[in-house]
Amino acid sequence: MASEEIIGLIAAALTTSSFVPQVYKAWKFNSTKDISMTMYLVFCTGTVLWLIYGIRIDSLSIVIANAVTMLLSLLIIIAKLKFK
């Protein structure tokens, strides 16, 4: 594997896993008041386009990262809808 793909995979692991504590916090405390719904709606749409981009430029890091991040941001959107 090329060294840039290793950097990309570590970057992907960090930016993707970063959403886990936010999902955990929202669902544990049932509170999402300070979280911006606009942010997650726009972000989620963006990850769909990044996914297409990753497939087009054949970047494994971008594809994996954005598939998982999209799902995690969806969980935050659901929490935001559920816990006002």
Place this chain on the structure above:
Amino acid sequence: MASEEIIGLIAAALTTSSFVPQVYKAWKFNSTKDISMTMYLVFCTGTVLWLIYGIRIDSLSIVIANAVTMLLSLLIIIAKLKFK
């Protein structure tokens, strides 16, 4: 410009600009209780690595997106430190 770079730039514009309403909300309402500090610390570190990755694979979309996203996530970290 290749069509995948146009998709990448739109993706970058969306995921990057998505942080603006969160920055605005945190600084307007001086409240960050529901925002996960762990998320933004890990996320910010990840954007630094994405920046290096973008430079290495010569992707303009990734470089611009992550430079700006890193700055916006820093503003959320500062808000989180300032408004408990």
